[in-house]
Amino acid sequence: MKATAEELGFHQRILARTDPIAFAELADTLYSSLVQVVCKRAGIQADQVLVEEAVGQALLDYHDHPGNYDPERISLHSYLVMAAYRDFQNAVAKEQRVKAHQVSLFDLALQGYDIADEQGTVDSHLQVEELQVIIDGIFSDAGERRIVTLILNKVQALTPYAQVLGIAHLPLEDQRKQVQLVKSRLIRRLRRRMSRMHITQ
Amino acid sequence: MSDFAPSLDRLALLARARPNLLAGSLARYQEQEGLDDKQLAARVGCEVEGLARLALCERPRSTPYFVRDAERIADYIHVDIKRLVPVLRALEVRETLSGSAGAQRAVGPTLLAARDYDGDENGEKRGAFDVGNEEEPENG
Numbered sequence: 001m002k003a004t005a006e007e008l009g010f011h012q013r014i015l016a017r018t019d020p021i022a023f024a025e026l027a028d029t030l031y032s033s034l035v036q037v038v039c040k041r042a043g044i045q046a047d048q049v050l051v052e053e054a055v056g057q058a059l060l061d062y063h064d065h066p067g068n069y070d071p072e073r074i075s076l077h078s079y080l081v082m083a084a085y086r087d088f089q090n091a092v093a094k095e096q097r098v099k100a101h102q103v104s105l106f107d108l109a110l111q112g113y114d115i116a117d118e119q120g121t122v123d124s125h126l127q128v129e130e131l132q133v134i135i136d137g138i139f140s141d142a143g144e145r146r147i148v149t150l151i152l153n154k155v156q157a158l159t160p161y162a163q164v165l166g167i168a169h170l171p172l173e174d175q176r177k178q179v180q181l182v183k184s185r186l187i188r189r190l191r192r193r194m195s196r197m198h199i200t201q
Numbered sequence: 202m203s204d205f206a207p208s209l210d211r212l213a214l215l216a217r218a219r220p221n222l223l224a225g226s227l228a229r230y231q232e233q234e235g236l237d238d239k240q241l242a243a244r245v246g247c248e249v250e251g252l253a254r255l256a257l258c259e260r261p262r263s264t265p266y267f268v269r270d271a272e273r274i275a276d277y278i279h280v281d282i283k284r285l286v287p288v289l290r291a292l293e294v295r296e297t298l299s300g301s302a303g304a305q306r307a308v309g310p311t312l313l314a315a316r317d318y319d320g321d322e323n324g325e326k327r328g329a330f331d332v333g334n335e336e337e338p339e340n341g
Contacts, residue, residue: 017259020270021277023222024257027212035207052207056215063219169232171217 001078003071011076014066023063030077031055037077038084046088049157050095053172054088055080098180099156138193139186148186209253216257224256226292233295246284254278261289 003011010029013022034055035048042051058080062069069079131152139145146164155161161179162168168175216224231241242249255278261270271289275282 018262018266020259020261020274023259024254024277027209027257028254031209031212032207049211052211053215055207056212059212060215060219063222172214173218 001075002073003076007076008071011066011069011071014063023059027059030080031059033077034058034080034084037081038088041081041085042088047092047157049159050091051084051088054091055084057087058084095156099154134194135190138190144186147182148190151183151187209257213253213256221259222256223258223260223292226260226296227252227256229299230288230292230295244284245278245288246280247278251278251280260293 006029010022010026013019014026016022035052038055039046039048039051061083062076062080069076135145135148135152139148143164147161150160150164158172158175158179159168161183162170162175165178165182167178170178213224216222217228218225227241231238234241236244238249238252242252245252245255247255255274258274258277259270261267261274271286272282274289275285278285
């Protein structure tokens with residue numbers, strides 16, 4: 001289906017680059033609907049923050065390169081849904097890769113320590129308590145302890161980490177980079193200390 | 202039923218990386234002035250919800266389009282242009298001083314337009330936007 005008359009109007013205004021409110025109005029008109037459609041397509045379990053980011057990215061990419069869209073071929077709404085869904089899938093795949101990497105690092109950190117589990121003599125509740133004591137011993141800073149706890153609980157969302165670090169006001173990309181740096185640093189530290197504990201035991 | 206409601210705020214956050222949109226310079230202005238959203242909205246004269254819309258607007262082009270663009274933005278977010286222009290001017294000045302690429306295109310003429318708005322050297326104010334003397338080419 002071709003672009004609607006309204007979409008064509010927006011498209012021409014954005015192409016012309018002379019109307020300072022054209023993009024804002026387009027976003028105002030389509031954003032909610034795009035998020036809902038992409039959410040639906042992504043499934044009930046979809047991370048809605050990722051969906052919103054993907055829709056935002058699709059709109060901004062369109063803003064940057066409106067000439068890539070051909071109003072004769074497809075409606076602007078469908079074009080943006082397709083772009084956003086593709087971005088969403090890429091984001092999910094990337095997050096899964098990061099998650100796999102984080103889990104493998106942490107598993108490595110715990111290798112050799114979890115003697116209790118091997119012996120089958122300590123219940124899991126005690127292990128959690130012991131782990132917490134160890135974390136308290138390694139990380140004197142409360143913020144670092146909270147970050148490590150989030151990592152241990154396999155929290156993937158960016159926001160809880162950003163809130164603990166007090167960087168929630170920064171652009172998302174900056175937040176992501178800083179959170180990733182902190183997580184990597186803490187995991188390395190945890191891994192080092194646990195290896196040492198294993199040696200001394 | 203989920204209580205999730207899409208909001209333009211997240212899009213405005215992403216838009217900060219786009220130098221030709223107002224989002225980035227508005228965020229820097231807010232931070233430098235130490236304003237929260239409510240205070241920034243009060244300064245601009247709009248509702249807090251209007252800030253995301255403002256952030257998604259293009260930066261006004263330089264003179265001779267500055268006035269027209271500012272009026273267009275003011276109409277869109279329902280604010281008095283007399284309150285919006287000083288903020289737009291402050292954004293441009295700061296971006297110029299920080300040397301951002303997006304500011305380069307607007308630097309001189311926008312500042313001149315802003316100065317015109319402030320009034321002449323005798324301290325005599327021009328009309329809010331006395332655009333009668335401003336010749337605006339059509340969609341140049």
